Amino acid sequence: MQLVKMLFISIFITLKTLIFIQTHLEYLKIVAKSSKMEFLSDDILYDASAKLPSGIYQGNYFDLGNFDECYNYVNTSEESPVFGKYCLGQMNTEMIHTDVSGKIENISLHSGFCLNSYCSLDDFSKIFYLHNFTEDKCHSKQTQSSILRENVFTIVIIGIVTAVVLSSTLFDMVLSYKGIETRKPIMVIFSALENTKKMFATSNSSDQILCINGIKTISIFWIIFFHEHLVWKEGPLSNRYDLPNFDEVVKNAYIFQALLAVDTFLTVAGMLTTLSMLKKKNINIFTCIIHRYLRLTPVLAIAVLMHSSILRYFGNGPCWNIVESNLIEPCRNNWWMTLLYVQNYLQPTSCCVPQSWYLAVDMHGFIVATIIIALLKKSMRKMVFVTAFITLTGIAVTYFICYGLRSTGKSNTSNIIYDSRRMYYTPTHTRFPPYMIGMLCGLFMKSIQSSRVGKCRLTQVQSFAVWSAAISFLAISTFMSLALSDETTALIALYDAVHRSIWSLGICSIILMCFTHNGGIINKFLSLKIFQVLSKLTYCIYIFHFMIIHLKVASLKTVVHFSIFDLLIDTWGSTVIMIGVAFLASLTFELPIFTLENYVSGCIEDKIIPVFCRKCGRTWKLGIFSRPKTTN
Known part of the structure; x- marks a missing residue:
């Protein structure tokens, strides 16, 4: 009975695979024709797109195409430059996989496709109609992120700290060369x-x-x-x-x-x-x-x-x-x-x-x-x-x-x-x-x-x-x-x-x-x-x-x-x-900030707070405030 069940499942999976492959081949033919006629100004874009991945039943869900070829594509023959636009789409198939625990799941394929930068997400969905696309998985030089205020702030902070480190290092090297011990x-x-x-x-x-x-x-x-x-x-x-x-x-x-x-x-x-x-x-x-x-x-x-x-x-x-x-x-x-x-x-x-x-x-x-x-x-x-x-x-x-x-x-x-x-x-x-x-x-x-x-x-x-x-x-x-x-x-x-x-x-x-x-x-x-x-x-x-x-x-x-x-x-x-x-x-x-914190806190406890406490009639010892003892 178990053998018959396994045989039935194998036949079912094989049929599903053949149907999927046939469908995908027809799909690629349509994509190739429509892409070259309407959306692709160069064969490079089609070459950079995904085809049918091999090893699906080994867990290879990805055919990423050629990301760099698409992303770096530039067509300067038009009035304004046309860049490549790469999108990673997901296609839910009817193929199934049974994992080691016996759980059955449908296989989803992830394929990378390349069109020109004028194409919208809807254009990708119409041409590659078996796939689902989202904006976070699309990349193009035309839509590169601009420098934001927080980016400038981060760069300035890192730059200031780097400058302080270089200045302090140079000062230390000069003192070491002259054999002088700093008083500060x-x-x-x-x-x-x-x-x-x-x-x-x-x-x-x-x-x-x-x-x-x-x-x-x-x-x-x-x-x-x-x-x-x-x-x-x-x-x-x-x-x-x-x-x-x-x-x-x-x-x-x-x-x-x-x-x-x-x-x-x-x-x-x-x-x-x-x-x-x-x-x-x-x-x-x-x-x-x-x-x-x-x-x-x-x-x-x-x-x-x-x-x-x-x-x-x-x-x-x-x-x-x-x-x-x-x-x-x-x-x-x-x-x-x-x-x-x-x-x-x-x-x-x-x-x-x-x-x-x-x-x-x-x-x-x-x-x-x-x-x-x-x-x-x-x-x-x-x-x-x-x-x-x-x-x-x-x-x-x-x-x-x-x-x-x-x-x-x-x-x-x-x-x-x-x-x-x-x-x-x-x-x-x-x-x-x-x-x-x-x-x-x-x-x-x-x-x-x-x-x-x-x-x-x-x-x-x-x-x-x-x-x-x-x-x-x-x-x-x-x-x-x-x-x-x-x-x-x-x-x-x-x-x-x-x-x-x-x-x-x-x-x-x-x-x-x-x-x-x-x-x-x-x-x-x-x-x-x-x-x-x-x-x-x-x-x-x-x-x-x-x-x-x-x-x-x-x-x-x-x-x-x-x-x-x-x-x-x-x-x-x-x-x-x-x-x-x-x-x-x-x-x-x-290390510098840890040392600086110890130095500053030491100065505060040893110099600033005692002066303040004397004016207020209190004493400061090991981080504890107390009033001085008075004698009658």
Whole structure:
């Protein structure tokens, strides 16, 4: 019976294919005649248009034609120049495809066609009548975007900062050549020479947790690899039907679990925030939040400016609309949400700088951690209790959210991805557990330092047990989801709620082993000097990497074949470019502004505020106002 069914389906698909091919051939004949007679002043335009793509049943939905040939076409024989106009159309066919899950879907073909620039969207639809066209997928030199005011503003800002950097660098070079030490440090804050020295400075101090540098660097490379694969799925692939099989193979699970790398950064952020706050004698919550905002925002603001203005001039291509829809339009509409760090709640599915939702979570976690430590600093037990309570509450809330999403998803799959991102993936309350676990790790490390047993050595059995637990935590978080695909909704929701926390426990275990000098060769590897340099670039890499990947994929002019080898090659190539871009961004914006902020705040606290306070009859000490004591 099964054999007969398969035979029937094969015959049906074959007939549909033959009918489609015959129809398309007749269609091309009509197009060729009508195009050459009425709309095409040159055979180049017809040559640049798509024909019938091959490999449709392998997932090749695209025949892009020749974008450059069409876009660069100019006919100067008329009174005014006539340019080529390229439009990517979509044709819904009656051919069907059955994916690995048994779901049947109709095949839609995407074909690029070329007419002259006088042709409207209606003209394309009349001639290529089987296709649907939209204006965002049409490109012509005649309709190139003009320079807008925001573009000029962005260029002016970048130009001013570049001029300041060049001037400061030249001044620093002159002083270095003459052997003079400047009396005004503010003059060399923007010096590329000085900031490059800071960038490449390394340390072997045992007081620093150097293994964090390797963890951060590996995590950002993991994120790049995943986003490379994610964005490539939106590109013109010739073997799209190979992707479901690729995604379900166990050995490829490490790619899709790269989402856990974000939880690594949250865990490390929670731990470092706790350790740095506990070193302070007095904590001014407002001042700490302002410092954090000024630390994160300058580079992010430049990225927002670029996304909303000059990014549209960075390339073109048949698939350029993915840059418009994913990067440009969200920033033109929702830029203020990103700069206020509320995008993960207000517009999680279309936020400006899409990956910046993490920065909102990080900012919210920092605010909560600062408040907890400032209010409960004198009682370590209370801090542990409150932090553990928030962790468990976050896990419980996440479980109920995931259970509801899984239950709804069984009957309605159309909005499950949207709802999952809005309710589970980006909200701060579902992301709190890793950050809070990082705080608990920081509190535990502080207690170790206070008890002066930081160099305690574990026996080989104890070390093996801890490392086994750490590796088990990481493995369970990464691969357990593959074994739960057929389990009950409650069990899958439980995994969704706890696997991030389990991952964080694994990361904390590794850090603690390195911190207590039980890391061995792993600690030596994670503490390599190259990681110390690259870890300083992780923030800028995170801000700009998604844009670079989109620009690369959206600029493709031909159909490409997907394979893991090609993905690796593209990822490493992109990573080199990202490191270069991040280095420039760090030299011109991140390091100088961070140093300038510290310099200005130091001047305000040491010089301006004390003078003001003396006139008001108050004193200023470590960010705290107080009245001077009076004697009777």
